[in-house]
Amino acid sequence: MATLLQPExxxxxxxxxxxxxxxxxxxxxxxxxxxxxxxxxxxxxxxSHFCPSCLENMPSAEAKLKKNRCAxxxxxxxxxxxxxxxxxNIPAPLPDDPTKTTxxxxxxxxxxxxxxxxxxxxxxxxxxxxGGWQEPENPHTQRINKLIEYYQQLAQREKLExxxxxxxxxxxxxxxxxxxxYGLGTRLQRQRSGAPISALYGLSLKEGEDQKEITIEPAQxxxxxxxxxxxxxxxxxxxxxxxxxxxxxxxxxxxxxxASQLHPRHKHLLMKRSLRCRKCEHNLSKPEFxxxxxxxxxxLVATKSKFGVNINTAPKATTHSFPRQTLFTxxxxxxxxxxxxxxPSKELVLSGKDAAAEYDELAxxxxxxxxxxxxxxxxxxxxxxxxxxxxxxEEGDVTVAFKLRHDFRNLAAPIRPTEEGEATSEAIWLTHxxxxxxxxxxx
Amino acid sequence: MPLFEGLGSGxxxxxxxxxxxxxxxxxxxxxxxxxxxxxxxxIKRAGSPEAxxxxxxxxxxxxxxxxxxxxxxxLYFRHLLVNPRDRRVVIVESVLCPSHFRETLSRVFFKHFxxxxxxxxxSHLMSVMTLGIQSALVMDCGYTExxxxxxxxxxxxxxxxxxxxxxxxxELHSLLSEQCTLDTDSGTGLSLRxxxxxxxxxxxxxxxxxxxxxxxxQRGMKIQEARFNLDGSAERPAPPxxxxxxxxxxxxxxxxxxxxxxxxxxxxxxxxxxxSIATLLLDxxxxxxxxTRKVLSENLVIIGGTSMLPGFLHRLLSEIRSLVEKPKYxxxxxxxxxxxxxxxxxxxxxxxxxxxxxxxxxxxxGSRSVSRDYYSExxxxxxxxxxxxxxxxxxxxxxxxxxxxxxxAFSTEK
Numbered sequence: 035m036a037t038l039l040q041p042e043x044x045x046x047x048x049x050x051x052x053x054x055x056x057x058x059x060x061x062x063x064x065x066x067x068x069x070x071x072x073x074x075x076x077x078x079x080x081x082s083h084f085c086p087s088c089l090e091n092m093p094s095a096e097a098k099l100k101k102n103r104c105a106x107x108x109x110x111x112x113x114x115x116x117x118x119x120x121x122x123n124i125p126a127p128l129p130d131d132p133t134k135t136t137x138x139x140x141x142x143x144x145x146x147x148x149x150x151x152x153x154x155x156x157x158x159x160x161x162x163x164x165g166g167w168q169e170p171e172n173p174h175t176q177r178i179n180k181l182i183e184y185y186q187q188l189a190q191r192e193k194l195e196x197x198x199x200x201x202x203x204x205x206x207x208x209x210x211x212x213x214x215x216y217g218l219g220t221r222l223q224r225q226r227s228g229a230p231i232s233a234l235y236g237l238s239l240k241e242g243e244d245q246k247e248i249t250i251e252p253a254q255x256x257x258x259x260x261x262x263x264x265x266x267x268x269x270x271x272x273x274x275x276x277x278x279x280x281x282x283x284x285x286x287x288x289x290x291x292x293a294s295q296l297h298p299r300h301k302h303l304l305m306k307r308s309l310r311c312r313k314c315e316h317n318l319s320k321p322e323f324x325x326x327x328x329x330x331x332x333x334l335v336a337t338k339s340k341f342g343v344n345i346n347t348a349p350k351a352t353t354h355s356f357p358r359q360t361l362f363t364x365x366x367x368x369x370x371x372x373x374x375x376x377x378p379s380k381e382l383v384l385s386g387k388d389a390a391a392e393y394d395e396l397a398x399x400x401x402x403x404x405x406x407x408x409x410x411x412x413x414x415x416x417x418x419x420x421x422x423x424x425x426x427x428e429e430g431d432v433t434v435a436f437k438l439r440h441d442f443r444n445l446a447a448p449i450r451p452t453e454e455g456e457a458t459s460e461a462i463w464l465t466h467x468x469x470x471x472x473x474x475x476x477x
Numbered sequence: 478m479p480l481f482e483g484l485g486s487g488x489x490x491x492x493x494x495x496x497x498x499x500x501x502x503x504x505x506x507x508x509x510x511x512x513x514x515x516x517x518x519x520i521k522r523a524g525s526p527e528a529x530x531x532x533x534x535x536x537x538x539x540x541x542x543x544x545x546x547x548x549x550x551x552l553y554f555r556h557l558l559v560n561p562r563d564r565r566v567v568i569v570e571s572v573l574c575p576s577h578f579r580e581t582l583s584r585v586f587f588k589h590f591x592x593x594x595x596x597x598x599x600s601h602l603m604s605v606m607t608l609g610i611q612s613a614l615v616m617d618c619g620y621t622e623x624x625x626x627x628x629x630x631x632x633x634x635x636x637x638x639x640x641x642x643x644x645x646x647x648e649l650h651s652l653l654s655e656q657c658t659l660d661t662d663s664g665t666g667l668s669l670r671x672x673x674x675x676x677x678x679x680x681x682x683x684x685x686x687x688x689x690x691x692x693x694x695q696r697g698m699k700i701q702e703a704r705f706n707l708d709g710s711a712e713r714p715a716p717p718x719x720x721x722x723x724x725x726x727x728x729x730x731x732x733x734x735x736x737x738x739x740x741x742x743x744x745x746x747x748x749x750x751x752x753s754i755a756t757l758l759l760d761x762x763x764x765x766x767x768x769t770r771k772v773l774s775e776n777l778v779i780i781g782g783t784s785m786l787p788g789f790l791h792r793l794l795s796e797i798r799s800l801v802e803k804p805k806y807x808x809x810x811x812x813x814x815x816x817x818x819x820x821x822x823x824x825x826x827x828x829x830x831x832x833x834x835x836x837x838x839x840x841x842x843g844s845r846s847v848s849r850d851y852y853s854e855x856x857x858x859x860x861x862x863x864x865x866x867x868x869x870x871x872x873x874x875x876x877x878x879x880x881x882x883x884x885x886a887f888s889t890e891k
Contacts, residue, residue, distance in 0.1 A: 051588075077591065078550075079560050101513065102558045172510045174821035178830070181609055181821075182508060182837050189838040196844070253608040255776055255816030262788040266690065267738070276687045286503070287511040289785075289823050305558045 046336075047467035050075030055469060061336035062318045064311040068442065068462060070336055071311055076318055081308040084325035087116045087301055091325050103300035106164050110145035111281060111296035117143040117152075119163055143167065143298060155294055170297055172287040184250045339442075432472040439465045492836040493557060496569040496600065496829040497582075499532045500620035501782065503829040504552050507567065507836025511822065512829050514556045520547050534575050541578070545585045553590070561590035565846060569600050569832040571617070579858060587852045594846035596836075597858065603831025604780050607820045614773040616758060617828070618781035618789075691741040691788035694795040701742055741786060745796055755796035763809045775816045782825040790817060 041057040048054050048070050062071045083097040084090060085104035108117040123137040140159035143152040160166030275293050282289040290296055309319040320332040441461040492507040498518060505512035519528035531548045553561050566586055586592045601615040745753050762770050779790060797815055800806060822830040836842060847858050
């Protein structure tokens, strides 16, 4: 099939915020809206988190607490490969008898790719295989937390004042005529959202309140900054010791300049995504919870909806004036092809999809009468038909666009019971705009 | 951090804080001590071999929209791993950002990702929040420009200079192409241009970072004199040792020692208008009202990635102190004391940290942000340079003064 290895040959037009042309394999079909959806017109949501190296699922609450990092796995700070824990035997004195020594197991982290080990940065070997390694803490944490508390107090104060003003205005101390005349009443009461940031400093802490006041010392400015050491100008640069930008930015809190201060970090998690139609808010794709499973709980991809056009054989179109015949394969239900260049104008009838018939080689031909000019072959629910294409220009690529209209039986169980008591769901007619690129003109 | 805070105290989730810089983007959550990720502000597209820069002001809206959409998608689903619909967004941005860029960015956030609210925070103001002081003179040495600003903003006294990391890299690139040789498998002593036509951004950043530095004042002045060499007598001080810099494993770039210290000099050279980074600071002080100058000069804050070059701060202080003696400034500025703050974060994350502190104030974050409803009603976000947005409530006390009639003529609200 031409489209398996070259999906860009058959494109479908999706009318979302803007018109996009995408192959069917990248589309979803919302069966509640009965429309094609592309990745641009669905909303993406984070479904579940997992670690890419140990493939362990992590519930969202735990992920938030651990800052989206795995508890067990580490990344090499030099090459970002996953670190492995290695064990050695070191002699250690027995607790009872200091003279005798026994072998104790000690664990250290090592990278299999760049040969970095945790001993390079001075991390001591641990006696437990996992759980002993800690990431260093940011030295400014305390100060930042204090600042946040202080500002939160100011913010609370601002909120109280704002609420007080709102209540104050609702009191009818302004005569009714005044407010009607100038139209002030509603204007001043309305929240001004998006106001430019006026300083929180306007609310000073000098107004005494009964709450406990949190004060912070303002930061002290320094008179002198340390200059570069004298030997900086003459010392040769030891490049392996200086960290690259990427290594530094992986640790935003510390950004060390020397490689001897690069500590390993826990591995960052990946997430599985679920997609949701924006119009009807139904899920189009929902993956399984288990990280090792590639299946989906809900998978409404367009290729499963059993309609699609493939180019079967496209002989090289030449510039002759009489039309060339190209063979198209169409699978789906009843179709009508409208509005095209020399296309069969009759309705083509296909049989429905029968899964068992695929395996039945000696299938009896169904009783359809096909016009041999239009229909080339018929097999289970596929049909091949001819379209004659006349190239309009001397050179360039040939593109054929046509609208494909077919009826579609929505097999989703109806949520609301039908009043007329119909047993089968109704067939609706869907129209797709299909574009086929047949390749360059042969000279 | 208190343990319960992670579970959402009061039911509202922590806001997302993003600092979109020209070279690097810092992203993370409010209330934390540092950004989760610092990633380059570029996206990789299937069409072009080079990465596409995200922060571009000259391209048309559609292209910018799709680039920003892809970038923000990466931010949420690869780095932050949260749903955009649940959390408010704080965007720390430079005041000089064009309105068209801000509007496209807010359209991406509101229309495509459907966030509940967005707050645009000026980066300079946010940096001051990390210190707990009332006012300061903030200089942001970023990638494309250096910008000065005061907290409790004195907007008329801002200054900017299009000189930042990008200029350093361009200089480095040209110097390297002219003077350095490259060793590869095929031969030694090849010139750079024959082998690599356009070294990528990251490799340039890294070469600059690891080998270059800023010399102190005396040495710097000597280097500058030697460069312009008007009388032919100035001698260049002895250059630092050469570095053999490996690229890609097979190529070795010989970086001449002279390049290492002269590249950063261009930040301090005074061009034809006698403007350099140091004069930027002094010019701003001159523009400020007299009674604020002493306070401001004793509260200098330097943020931005370019200021992390070794020796930068020391050189800046000495330049300022020597320039203050010059006749241009000596009469204008009475104050001679300059002090620099050291914020509780690295200079490239300071503005982000301020945004994170502000984003943690859940009581007022909602009222100060642009909510999705407001955006869908008006279709615009308020801008400091736009007159059609009504002023906030606090300016008009209840019942004292009606808003001026002119304001209503321009206002779009009923």
